Amino acid sequence: MDALNLPLTSLRIGLIYNPLGGLARKHRHVISTILAELPKVSEWQISTGEDFDSAVNALIQTKIEWLIIIGGDGTIQGIFTRIFSRLPSNRWPFISIIPGGTTNMTAFDLGIHEKPNQILERLRQHLNQMTNNLTLKTINKAVMRIEQTGQPALYGMFFGLGLIARGVKFSRSRIKQIGITGNIFTSIIVLRSLIGTFWGRPHPAWAPVHIMPPQTTEANEPQPYLLIMISTLDRILMGIRPYWGQEKAPLHMTFIKQHCIRFWLAILRITLNQGQLLKKEHGYLSYNTESLELLLDDEYIVDGELFYAASHQGPLRISAKEKVKFLIL
Template sequence: MSSVMSSLPQINNSLAAAPDPAAIGLIYNPHGGRFRKHPARMQDLLSALPEIRQIRASNQIEFEQAVMALVQAEIRWLIVVGGDGTLQGVISCLFDHLAPERWPEITIIPAGTTNMTALDLGVNEQAEQILIRIGQFLRQPGKIKQVTRPVLRIEQTGKKNVYGMMLGLGLIARGVKFSRSQIKQLGITGNIFTVLIVLRSLAGTFLGRPQPEWAPVCIRQKDETGALSERVYQFAFVSALEKLLLGIRPYWGREPAPLHATFIRQHSKHFWRAIWPLIAGRGHHLKREDGYISYNAASIELWLDDEYIVDGELYHASSQDGPLTITADGPVLFRVP
C-alpha cells in the first residue's frame, strides 16, 4: 500500500487525451435518490452514452459482480452513478480485488440520497448535467481535475473489512438510522435530507430524551499510559473528507496526518454556543477539558459495543472482538469532469 503521507489530499488540473470508450466502465444504482425522482430522464442520459460499458448494481452482491467484470475488462476510468452508499460498496469491492495503485480513476456522479463525497470533491452540479458533460468530453476532451483522497479501512477481528470515507457514532448513527426508516420514505434527498437528519438529532439532544434512539455512545480508548479509559460522547466521527454534509468542516486538528477525528463529550460545556464554531470549522478555541476533542491521525483504535455508520451504511461493533481499528488506506485518485 502507499505510504500514509502520500494519502494527504492533492488536486491537479491536466489536459486529458481523448479517452478510449473501451477503457471506460460505468456502474449505476437504479435505487438512488435521483433515479427514484427522475427515472426516465436518467435512463435517457445513460442511453446517450452507448460507447461506455454500463452495469446496473443496487446491492453488495451486484456491486461485487460489476466491479469484477470491469476489473477483468481492464478499464482505466470508472464512473459511479449513485450516492455515498453506492460509492462505498464499489470502493470496498475494489479493495478486495486490487491494490489502490492499480485502480482505475474514479468519477462519482451524485445521484444518491446523500452525496457527501461528491460535494467534497467539488462535484456541485446535478447528475444530469454531469452525464451530459461526460458525453461532450468523450467527443472533445479538455481539461479535467484530479483529486486524491485517503480512504478509511475499518477492521475488527473476525469481521470483513469495511472501507469508506466517513465513520459516524452516537447521534450521527442514530440520525442516519432514523432517516433510513422514516425520512427516506418521503422521497427527500440531497441537502434537505441532510438538514432533517441534523435537526432530528439535535432535537433529541435538546429535549434530553432517554430513549435508546437518542443514546450517546460509550467509547474506550487507550490513554497516555496504555490503559483503557471510557468516555461517553454525544457524537464522534472519523473522516477522510475535507468537508462533510452541507460543506461544513467540523474538525480543527493540526497534526500532519490524513484522517480527521472529532469527539464531542456528553454534557460538554456550552454545547449550544459551540455549535456554530463546529459547523464553521472554527473550533480551535474549544477546549479538550470542556469536552471538545479534534485531531488528525493515521490510525485510531476504539473499543465499543454499539452501532456505527460508514457513508450511510449501518454496522455494529462488539468489544469482544477487540478494537475497531480505523486506518488510512489508498489514496484513491478521483477524476472530476
C-alpha cells in the same frame, strides 16, 4: 488540484449506476436516455448486494481503467469496499463521481454540485467528440480502511458514532420515503438527533456511545460520547468542516463528550467553522492522525451504512494509507 490527459480512444471506461438513489430517482428518465447514448462505456445497474458483487467482478475482469459512479455515499462505499479489497492499489481505476444519492458528501467535498443529468450530458458530449483526448482535473484523496478481527474490511470516506449513527436509523423512516435529499435531508437527521438527545425522553435510541477514549490519561474504562466523526473529507454536510486539528495527517476526527460544556454554543461554532475555539477540558477534542483504534459495543456508520462493532472481537482499526485519484467531470 492537477489535470490529467485521457486517451479516450484506448481507455477502458466503466459506469456503475444505482437507480434507487435519491437524486437518481428524481432524474431517472433523463439519466436512462443519456446512458443509452454513451459510446464505448461498459455499464452496470445495481440495486442489491448481489448486483454490487457482479458489477465489481465484471469491471475487474474487463480491466476497467476509468470508473464512473452514479450514486450517493452508500453506493460509493459499497463499490470501494469491493474493489479495494480485491485489487492492489496500483491497479485501482480512476474514479469519477456523479451525485445520485440521498446524501452526497463525497461528491460535494470534491466540488461536484450539479445535477446528475447535467454531468452526464457533458460526459456524452466529451465521448462523442472527434478528439482523442480529454483533459480533466484530478484530486488525490485518502480513503479510510475500517477493519476488525473476524470481519471483512470496509473502505469509505466518513465514519460516525453516537448521534451520527442514531440519526441514520431515523433517516430510514418516513423522511427518506417522501423524497427529501441533499443538505435538507441531512439537516433533518442532525436536528432530530439533537432534539431526541436533549429534549426527548431518555431512550436507548438516542443514547451516547461508550468507547475507550484515544489520546487520554483518564481511567482505563469506557467513556460516554455524544458523537464521534472521523473522515478523510475536508467538508461534510452543508459545507461544514467540523474538525480543527493542526496535524498533517489524512484522518480528521472530532470527539464530543456526553457531559460537554455549552453544547449548543459549541455546535454553532462548529457550524461556523470556529471549532478551534473549543477546548478539550470542556469535552471537545479534534485532531488529525494516520490511524487509530476504538474499542466499543455499538453501531457505527460508514458513508451512511450501518454496521456493528463487538468489543470481544478486538478494537476497530481505522487507517488511511491509500489514495484514490478522482477525475472531476
